[in-house]
Amino acid sequence: MSGSLYVFQTINTYQFADTQNALAKEFPQSRPRVEGGRLKGKQQNPLTFRVTMAVPFNPHEKNAEIQRMADRILEIASNNLPLQDYEQAEMHFYQAIPEQEIIMRDVKRDIKTWINQN
Numbered sequence: 001m002s003g004s005l006y007v008f009q010t011i012n013t014y015q016f017a018d019t020q021n022a023l024a025k026e027f028p029q030s031r032p033r034v035e036g037g038r039l040k041g042k043q044q045n046p047l048t049f050r051v052t053m054a055v056p057f058n059p060h061e062k063n064a065e066i067q068r069m070a071d072r073i074l075e076i077a078s079n080n081l082p083l084q085d086y087e088q089a090e091m092h093f094y095q096a097i098p099e100q101e102i103i104m105r106d107v108k109r110d111i112k113t114w115i116n117q118n
Contacts, residue, residue: 019081020032020033026072034050048090051091074114083111091107
């Protein structure tokens with residue numbers, strides 16, 4: 001069973017490995033997770049590029065830094081995969097404090113708008 005899960009995960013994330021490695025290099029200790037696609041069975045949902053990463057601060061308290069990180073994530077992604085193939089980007093930033101609730105912040109960007117501005 002665990003072998004099947006490993007194969008499934010590897011197949012679904014292989015195309016994002018370069019982006020994930022580049023993000024890990026740019027943001028040490030962030031444990032980035034990169035994936036993309038539509039929600040299963042929901043063809044009306046946009047094709048989405050998703051990144052989840054840890055930050056060493058409360059993501060609600062440093063808006064400018066989160067926005068800068070979101071832009072840098074998209075820059076790195078655009079250098080490692082065909083970002084223009086996606087409609088939207090979802091970036092999830094979290095701070096995990098031991099024995100406390102995880103603090104999470106989500107940032108969404110329209111890919112076409114971002115590409116046109118950069």
